[in-house]
Amino acid sequence: xxxxxxxxxxxxxxxxxxLNREVQGNPLVYLDSAATSQKPQSVIDTLVRYYTExxxxxxxxxxxxxxxxxxxxxxxxxxxxxxxxxxEDAEIIFTRGTTExxxxxxxxxxxxxxxxxxEVIISNMEHHSNVVPWQxxxxxxxAHLRVVPINDDGELLMDEYEKLINPRTKLVSIVxxxxxxxxINPAKDVVAIAxxxxxxxxxxxxxxxxxxxxxxxxxxxxxxxxxxxxxFGPTGIGVLYGKRxxxxxxxxxxxxxxxxxxxxxxxxxxxxxxxKFEAGTPHIAGVIGLGAAVDYVNAIGLENAAAYExxxxxxxxxxxxxIEGLRLIGTAQNxxxxxxxxxxxxxxxxxxxxxxxxxxxxxxxxxxTQPLMQRFQIPATARASLAFYNTKAEIDALVEGIxxxxxxFSL
Ligand SMILES: *Cc1c(COP(=O)(O)O)cnc(C)c1O
Numbered sequence: 001x002x003x004x005x006x007x008x009x010x011x012x013x014x015x016x017x018x019l020n021r022e023v024q025g026n027p028l029v030y031l032d033s034a035a036t037s038q039k040p041q042s043v044i045d046t047l048v049r050y051y052t053e054x055x056x057x058x059x060x061x062x063x064x065x066x067x068x069x070x071x072x073x074x075x076x077x078x079x080x081x082x083x084x085x086x087x088e089d090a091e092i093i094f095t096r097g098t099t100e101x102x103x104x105x106x107x108x109x110x111x112x113x114x115x116x117x118x119e120v121i122i123s124n125m126e127h128h129s130n131v132v133p134w135q136x137x138x139x140x141x142x143a144h145l146r147v148v149p150i151n152d153d154g155e156l157l158m159d160e161y162e163k164l165i166n167p168r169t170k171l172v173s174i175v176x177x178x179x180x181x182x183x184i185n186p187a188k189d190v191v192a193i194a195x196x197x198x199x200x201x202x203x204x205x206x207x208x209x210x211x212x213x214x215x216x217x218x219x220x221x222x223x224x225x226x227x228x229x230x231x232f233g234p235t236g237i238g239v240l241y242g243k244r245x246x247x248x249x250x251x252x253x254x255x256x257x258x259x260x261x262x263x264x265x266x267x268x269x270x271x272x273x274x275x276k277f278e279a280g281t282p283h284i285a286g287v288i289g290l291g292a293a294v295d296y297v298n299a300i301g302l303e304n305a306a307a308y309e310x311x312x313x314x315x316x317x318x319x320x321x322x323i324e325g326l327r328l329i330g331t332a333q334n335x336x337x338x339x340x341x342x343x344x345x346x347x348x349x350x351x352x353x354x355x356x357x358x359x360x361x362x363x364x365x366x367x368x369t370q371p372l373m374q375r376f377q378i379p380a381t382a383r384a385s386l387a388f389y390n391t392k393a394e395i396d397a398l399v400e401g402i403x404x405x406x407x408x409f410s411l
Contacts, residue, residue, distance in 0.1 A: 007308035026359030034385030046292035076291030090273035099129040101225030101240035106133035116142035123148040154181035176208035180367040181330030182338030233293035237286030254279040305388035
């Protein structure tokens, strides 16, 4: 990759039309990419082109449009397979997003393998979408959810993790990069330790996928779930990667068209992978748009972007740490893209509201990680999250906005 070329953030910003708009009379400072990323023009154009020129259902028609739509749909699958270095296209299943991917595994693999008294391991920093599906499964099955604790910096306690694994452990499901803390978990070690005990691992890749190169074969994870909309693609589309042997052995998720080979009232034969898990007409435009997003990040180079973001995070951390009365939540050694913080005496919601009057978009609240907030004994944080289209000037605007927030609340 072109890693010694300096990262040209101004050129990148020109690709994202929304970054030109104003909010409340100020230029938009978008620091909420962990909630959803903005979309480059190429993705927007691809969606328009799909509906303008080739809209048709996939996998069914003999007519030209249907074939073109199918070619683009399956072409996007290949792009996604390459993006995460999966072995086969059949291991790429299109879902609605990370949430649906995790629910799919819980309701198929989980239903098949988790019985009374069995255990599923998650961590204290999981997004609700990597908590609740397992909780629902465990409740239904009389199984138990075990939680890996974390330290005050927001890092997994790996010794405790290893101690939690026992013969009743059926699955480990851990976030790769925490959306609330920015912690990058040692995913490869998490997988290796589980595999020593014969336990498969799902990685929640919702945040890692837009911020670092991901290689599922190198990680050796069994499942990897992510969302298109955090990877500069459309909403409503995501990917579940699974190793072929596991996917083959799993029952279907939903029943309907496309997931079958033949149907009689006596018996249905299920389709081959990946179609077995893609019932019904898929989000064709979303898939093709996500393919365009993959083309876009490949052109930028995720490694390049990650290096630039790392610099930005370091700068932001230094700037925020220098502010009196500000406390950072999430101070892991290995971190990316997230600055979660508290201001003494001011509720995070109020911070977000004052910053919005200056055109600065951050997220405030529990970030769908209430058990993590309970761990830190706080109700919420203010979170600025970065993408490769952010600049040091925007960090400066945030710092200025924080000073103004203190002023507003000291009156
Ligand atoms: C956003 C997010 C999810 C959920 O993704 P959806 O797109 O809402 O399905 C899960 N885990 C993490 C870490 C996230 O950041």
